[in-house]
Amino acid sequence: METIYTDLLCIGAGLAGERVAVEAASAGFETICLSIVPPRRSHSSAAQGGMQASLGHCIMGKGDSPDVHFQDTVKGSDWGCDQEVARLFAETAPVAVREMAFWGIPWNRVVPGKDTYFKGGKQFEKEELKEKEGLITARSFGGTAKWRTCYTSDGTGHTLLYTMDNKVVELGVTVHDRIEAISLIHDGKTCIGAVARCLKTGKCRAYLARATLIATGGYGRIYRETTNAVINDGGGAIIAIDTEVVPLGNPEAIQFHPTGIVPTNILVTEGCRGDGGTLLDVNEERFMPEYEPEKEELASRDVVSRWMTHHIQKGLGVKSPYGDHLWLDIRHLGAEHIKTKLREVEEICNNFLGVDPITQLIPVRPAQHYSMAGIRTNKDGAAYGLKGLFSAGEAACWDMHGFNRLGGNSLAETIVAGKIVGEKIAESLKGYEVHFNTAVIKDAAAKDYERIDRLISCKDGKEDVFEVRNAMQNELMERVGIFRNGADLQKAVDNLQEIHARAKKVGLRSNGIGVNPELTLALKIQGMVRLAICTAYGALQRTESRGCHSREDYEARNDRDWLNRTLATWKEGDDLPTLNYEPASKVMEIPPGDRGYGVSKIISQDDEKIGV
Amino acid sequence: MGRKLKFNIFRYNPQDPDSVPHTDTFQLEETESMTLFIALTQIREEQDPSLQFDFCCRAGICGACAMIINGRPNLACKTLTDDLPAEITLMPLPIFKLIGDLSVDTGTWFREMNENVESWVHTSKTFDLEAEEERMDNSLAEEIYELERCVECGCCVAACGTANMREDFVGAVAMNRIARFMMDPRDQRTGSEYFEVIGTDEGIFGCMGLLGCEDVCPKQLPLQDQLGILRLKMGWSAIKHLFRIK
Numbered sequence: 001m002e003t004i005y006t007d008l009l010c011i012g013a014g015l016a017g018e019r020v021a022v023e024a025a026s027a028g029f030e031t032i033c034l035s036i037v038p039p040r041r042s043h044s045s046a047a048q049g050g051m052q053a054s055l056g057h058c059i060m061g062k063g064d065s066p067d068v069h070f071q072d073t074v075k076g077s078d079w080g081c082d083q084e085v086a087r088l089f090a091e092t093a094p095v096a097v098r099e100m101a102f103w104g105i106p107w108n109r110v111v112p113g114k115d116t117y118f119k120g121g122k123q124f125e126k127e128e129l130k131e132k133e134g135l136i137t138a139r140s141f142g143g144t145a146k147w148r149t150c151y152t153s154d155g156t157g158h159t160l161l162y163t164m165d166n167k168v169v170e171l172g173v174t175v176h177d178r179i180e181a182i183s184l185i186h187d188g189k190t191c192i193g194a195v196a197r198c199l200k201t202g203k204c205r206a207y208l209a210r211a212t213l214i215a216t217g218g219y220g221r222i223y224r225e226t227t228n229a230v231i232n233d234g235g236g237a238i239i240a241i242d243t244e245v246v247p248l249g250n251p252e253a254i255q256f257h258p259t260g261i262v263p264t265n266i267l268v269t270e271g272c273r274g275d276g277g278t279l280l281d282v283n284e285e286r287f288m289p290e291y292e293p294e295k296e297e298l299a300s301r302d303v304v305s306r307w308m309t310h311h312i313q314k315g316l317g318v319k320s321p322y323g324d325h326l327w328l329d330i331r332h333l334g335a336e337h338i339k340t341k342l343r344e345v346e347e348i349c350n351n352f353l354g355v356d357p358i359t360q361l362i363p364v365r366p367a368q369h370y371s372m373a374g375i376r377t378n379k380d381g382a383a384y385g386l387k388g389l390f391s392a393g394e395a396a397c398w399d400m401h402g403f404n405r406l407g408g409n410s411l412a413e414t415i416v417a418g419k420i421v422g423e424k425i426a427e428s429l430k431g432y433e434v435h436f437n438t439a440v441i442k443d444a445a446a447k448d449y450e451r452i453d454r455l456i457s458c459k460d461g462k463e464d465v466f467e468v469r470n471a472m473q474n475e476l477m478e479r480v481g482i483f484r485n486g487a488d489l490q491k492a493v494d495n496l497q498e499i500h501a502r503a504k505k506v507g508l509r510s511n512g513i514g515v516n517p518e519l520t521l522a523l524k525i526q527g528m529v530r531l532a533i534c535t536a537y538g539a540l541q542r543t544e545s546r547g548c549h550s551r552e553d554y555e556a557r558n559d560r561d562w563l564n565r566t567l568a569t570w571k572e573g574d575d576l577p578t579l580n581y582e583p584a585s586k587v588m589e590i591p592p593g594d595r596g597y598g599v600s601k602i603i604s605q606d607d608e609k610i611g612v
Numbered sequence: 613m614g615r616k617l618k619f620n621i622f623r624y625n626p627q628d629p630d631s632v633p634h635t636d637t638f639q640l641e642e643t644e645s646m647t648l649f650i651a652l653t654q655i656r657e658e659q660d661p662s663l664q665f666d667f668c669c670r671a672g673i674c675g676a677c678a679m680i681i682n683g684r685p686n687l688a689c690k691t692l693t694d695d696l697p698a699e700i701t702l703m704p705l706p707i708f709k710l711i712g713d714l715s716v717d718t719g720t721w722f723r724e725m726n727e728n729v730e731s732w733v734h735t736s737k738t739f740d741l742e743a744e745e746e747r748m749d750n751s752l753a754e755e756i757y758e759l760e761r762c763v764e765c766g767c768c769v770a771a772c773g774t775a776n777m778r779e780d781f782v783g784a785v786a787m788n789r790i791a792r793f794m795m796d797p798r799d800q801r802t803g804s805e806y807f808e809v810i811g812t813d814e815g816i817f818g819c820m821g822l823l824g825c826e827d828v829c830p831k832q833l834p835l836q837d838q839l840g841i842l843r844l845k846m847g848w849s850a851i852k853h854l855f856r857i858k
């Protein structure tokens with residue numbers, strides 16, 4: 001097997017992976033990034049909205065500070081986050097945004113003078129200050145006390161990723177694109193790199209590194225309906241739990257967004273409802289006022305998603321070849337409003353649905369959106385369980401999001417964590433020697449070759465990999481979605497265990513030669529099902545409701561018993577993960593309290609019921 | 613709705629010694645709002661799991677899925693079958709190295725392009741952690757963003773007569789990138805430094821101005837304007853040079 005040596009191996013070349021690479025390369029360490037796709041196609045490029053940092057230049061952001069950003073983040077997390085990390089994050093975000101400006105981001109800037117904006121469908125006026133002219137401006141996002149989300153039009157993720165990759169090119173950092181890591185090389189104590197399969201030739205390669213970073217993004221594709229890219233199928237998380245010693249943090253913490261379009265689940269912005277759009281059912285009647293008489297369509301993301309799902313389950317969804325859905329109606333906002341304020345929505349509807357939202361209804365339903373879950377690390381980004389292994393970005397559970405991440409906080413996380421973790425890796429590499437044990441390397445390579453051979457020769461069976469994947473996705477969608485309850489979760493765990501058994505019997509229908517896409521999926525399918533089981537089992541055990549994790553049978557947030565983080569590891573040969581728990585946060589700068597939005601039934605730490 | 617679609621798809625797996633370039637035909641029933649992403653995924657999963665193609669964001673954002681659709685380069689994910697006749701012919705992008713079937717290696721090509729045009733802000737300043745950011749007019753930021761919207765899909769390169777004839781031609785995408793940095797006050801490169809990069813036959817002077825590029829750009833980038841502006845900015849001597857080679 002071809003073997004390549006480097007100081008740092010970054011598995012993933014999205015924003016997080018490349019930001020770490022830039023830091024390590026600037027410190028003089030040889031760095032190689034791996035990516036399934038050319039780096040600029042990583043899913044970071046799809047983020048449109050923006051990135052939070054408390055610069056406080058625009059008038060609606062006046063008085064903002066890292067303190068306020070920190071508070072919003074902790075409340076958003078429903079006190080599930082690590083407050084030390086959230087603090088570090090909020091303090092660093094402004095510098096990170098300015099550094100990106102220095103590297104070339106065309107951030108939108110403050111334009112002095114009067115201007116109007118919409119809130120809850122109503123129009124208001126504001127006036128930007130002359131002395132702030134030309135400084136980085138910000139827009140409003142849910143769950144924030146101030147306008148704090150810095151942006152470049154509707155392409156923030158795109159400009160961030162292009163600028164970051166420009167930096168990577170400038171520094172001459174090596175990127176091997178179209179290569180997928182399929183296992184970590186380790187001896188149970190130290191990680192020394194990864195085995196990867198080339199997606200240009202289908203051949204395997206060993207990368208040996210003094211430090212290895214997993215920055216593979218989210219893994220929404222274990223769900224049937226997700227806003228995530230098709231490559232977000234959990235490769236990074238899988239190779240981590242396959243080590244048996246590296247845990248996933250809070251696997252049950254998965255965020256949904258109310259309005260993915262049907263069939264492709266591409267996101268349409270919350271702005272539709274913000275500006276007065278409504279949700280309709282099969283009879284073209286509104287249903288949100290019945291469930292939420294006060295906030296109607298404008299209740300929070302998780303609440304709206306929950307009622308939409310409930311309404312579909314009542315049989316009031318619209319039937320389609322792609323499953324039941326609801327309608328989003330923005331026709332009454334008028335052509336002028338749609339063409340100016342909701343331009344991107346109009347484009348998505350035209351391009352991907354062939355629907356004209358000025359005269360027609362938009363088919364929507366809630367879709368998986370973000371993995372707060374991820375590879376558990378300490379505040380330096382070092383993974384639990386293996387020396388020499390790190391993680392950053394959506395792949396990691398660093399953990400500043402707890403049970404709900406705020407919009408705009410994940411782009412910010414990739415840059416901020418990338419910077420901090422990159423510095424820490426560079427520090428750790430100084431004077432750090434590892435022994436590349438040839439037996440361990442040979443063993444890892446042999447295991448992967450054997451896996452490939454067995455799949456191609458159908459040695460373990462002839463299960464169809466796509467069918468197994470569909471079964472897993474359906475199970476999660478139907479029983480481990482937005483509303484959860486003990487009976488369904490138990491059923492999901494049972495069914496997923498059966499699906500896991502089927503996954504072990506997968507064999508290829510095609511010949512498996514070269515960059516065979518069936519083999520690519522087959523190599524991951526067992527791991528994907530294990531991730532699904534971790535999600536379902538973690539959710540089953542957590543008998544409370546916190547952030548996105550909403551249990552119908554345990555409606556209160558229970559700080560007495562569940563102010564903690566799930567840590568899931570998987571022992572080879574087991575059918576279930578081993579769950580351990582650690583306190584959510586060692587430091588409690590802000591003690592658990594009311595978020596100020598959403599339903600607030602809370603069992604407090606001293607077993608007293610407050611709120612209703 | 614409910615048309616029977618016929619797909620003629622270019623097939624070749626260079627890794628398989630038994631494979632030769634040929635066309636395979638697949639039939640599929642059209643469903644509502646069907647895109648080529650949905651159609652090709654369905655063909656792979658239900659008919660031929662070895663079929664290679666590239667999708668990533670499936671939202672017209674990442675630029676991964678460019679291919680030749682009934683003779684014209686475009687992003688497959690944002691192409692609705694409804695806008696096509698019932699017979700659909702799909703070919704991989706030319707110019708880029710073939711990986712297999714509809715999949716080509718755009719990563720290597722674009723990395724080289726970015727290295728060649730030195731696609732980054734050139735500055736002698738160092739970043740000051742404490743300092744407020746340099747101010748910029750919002751309208752300038754928006755103009756830069758307009759050009760930065762390129763998704764490196766390769767459609768313009770595939771459609772370009774010059775690029776199809778000479779391998780070293782940098783293409784409209786590179787010229788657009790240069791124009792983006794020329795507009796950016798943070799980049800301290802001078803006119804002559806830019807000239808060194810694209811004032812050549814591989815650069816602006818290789819361009820025949822036929823504008824195949826702008827017609828096919830799925831992001832509707834104003835490539836024609838940028839090529840025009842660049843010609844002007846490259847100076848009078850450069851224009852003379854242009855006429856000499858014509």
Ligand SMILES: Cc1cc2nc3c(=O)[nH]c(=O)nc-3n(C[C@H](O)[C@H](O)[C@H](O)COP(=O)(O)OP(=O)(O)OC[C@H]3O[C@@H](n4cnc5c(N)ncnc54)[C@H](O)[C@@H]3O)c2cc1C
Pocket residue numbers: 011012013014015016017034035036037039042043044045046047048049050051052157179180181182215216217218227228229231234235236267369370392393394395407408409410411412414
């Ligand atoms: C539609 C959408 C809109 C969003 N909008 C916003 C927003 O407005 N604001 C915000 O803050 N957040 C937003 N988010 C979230 C945010 O975009 C992501 O959380 C963030 O960009 C993730 O960055 P990353 O670097 O961690 O991962 P990614 O950008 O996903 O990069 C992952 C990298 O890992 C590589 N990779 C994966 N597996 C392997 C493997 N096995 N081997 C080798 N390489 C591998 C990939 O090729 C890629 O290079 C949005 C998300 C979505 C889906």
Ligand code: SF4
Pocket residue numbers: 768771772773774775783784818819820821822823824825826839
């Ligand atoms: S105008 Fe120039 S760059 Fe564009 S297609 Fe024609 S030759 Fe190529």
Ligand code: SF4
Pocket residue numbers: 761762763764765766767768769784785788828829830831832833
């Ligand atoms: S200029 Fe347009 S066609 Fe060319 S690579 Fe960029 S987005 Fe694609």
Ligand code: FES
Pocket residue numbers: 666667668669670671672673674675676677678687688689690
């Ligand atoms: S898949 Fe990203 S542009 Fe088509």
